[in-house]
Amino acid sequence: KEPIKTFSVGFPDREGNELSYARLAARSIGSEHHEVVITSEEFFRALPRLIWHEDEPIAFPSSVPLYFVSARAKKHVKVVLTGEGADELFCGYNRYRVTAWNQRLGEAYSRVVPRFARDGLSRTIDGLPWHARRYLGRTFLALSTDPRTVFFENFSVFGERALHEILVDSAALQTHDPFEDLLRCYEEGSGGILDRMTHTDLQTYLVELLMKQDQMSMAASIESRVPYLDHELVEYVVGLPAECKLRGWQTKVVLREALRDLIPAEIRTRRKMGFPVPVGSWLRGPFGAVIDEFVTGPRATERGLLEPHHLRRLADEHRSGQAEHGTRLWLLTNLEIWQRIFLDGEDSEAIMNRSIGRAVAA
Structure with missing residues (x-):
């Protein structure tokens, strides 16, 4: 056979x-x-x-x-x-167990620790260097336990604060909630937080x-x-109980x-890894010229959609190792290439041979 x-x-x-x-x-x-x-x-x-x-x-x-x-x-x-x-x-996703942990401990933390002390610690975390803030800033010590904050905002690439910083015209955020559809699906779900999170992800x-x-x-x-x-x-x-899927730190x-x-x-028995692609390290190393071409280059910054100084800050912080912005820079690179193909009418093969080729050669 x-x-x-x-x-x-x-x-x-x-x-x-x-x-x-x-x-x-x-x-x-x-x-x-x-x-x-x-x-x-x-x-x-x-x-x-x-x-x-x-x-x-x-x-x-x-x-x-x-x-x-x-x-x-x-x-x-x-x-x-x-x-x-x-x-x-x-x-199976790590964000499910992290969110469940944050909500459970966060509710106890809110009951025991006075509001002024919680606010003070949150401000302290917000002022820490990025490498420390990257972890502590995503825990119940810095977040409220509502689903918008602890799940959707916490695991978004560009959260609401980041969108206000990077968009030239962020006024639309005053009338349009980027998490509106996600929150609706979450509320339509039933059961506890795990059931609602998986329901939302299945729908979106x-x-x-x-x-x-x-x-x-x-x-x-x-x-x-x-x-x-x-x-x-x-x-x-x-229809299975949530504990049949997530028990402590064990998924699936x-x-x-x-x-x-x-x-x-x-x-x-091994921990879930996902399907990671080392884009961040590539953009920090031999393919930094891709950022120069598609994120901070003149064609990208002159479109008037994104704040040029913020784009340069993301690129500089990533290159220097001050922060890990690989996913953000990846999305911005894709946005610019997409605009060149579908808005500017460039041939994808031409972009590959000219712009990508030039960046790779650099």
Whole structure:
């Protein structure tokens, strides 16, 4: 009988590389395993073409490796199965446990510690160096426990304060709440905070992930299917108690237990890593010229949408190591490339060969 075929993708960098675990999983099931290793240059050179395929700025850096592994799979199969939906169903994301922890401890903290002391500590944290503020500023010591603050604002790339700083015209924020749709989904959910968070992500975040999955696989001319989103499985898992999904710091509890005898313990018990792409370190190192071209360059700053001095501050802080703005700079890079393709009418291949090529060569 022909063995099942499996495919994984990674980078030469040690940061975010899970290829060894993919090999272990493949050996455990006896699959015919295929690996794709993408260099940082291949990653950036492919970006304009993939933005064209998505028809919008690419929010998820993982879209790029997803395209490459889809292209490799196309050489061997016509349809692939992927894991989208498992994190939303089984409480796999780190933000679920962090938010539950923040809310539980934050409510006790609010009952015990006087308001003036809490406000004073919050101001102290706000004035700390970025590396300390990065962690303490995302805990109950600095946040209120309402869902808008502790969940949506806390895990957004550009929170409301950041939007006011970066937008030339931030007046629209006075009449439009960027979290309006998310809060509505949260309120429409039932049960406790974990049930409401996963309900919200199933209605919003997962929709974007599925769109990304479909666009990148179709760009490689291959079909993808999502077995975790079989409606009977979704209906069953949604009805399970929250403690079957998140227990203490362990995520996906019931799924890990169900697979106890099927996958190696090294995989089943390890902490979730996600699909990290080392964009931040690339932009801080050999591909800093990408920022110069698409974030702080004259074409980007002269559009009149974003504050040039704030763009330069983000770039300078990231390069110097004062702060980690890799995700923000990634989004801003994508926004500018998208505008050049769809507003300025530039050919994506021309951008790839000229602008990206120049940045890569630098």
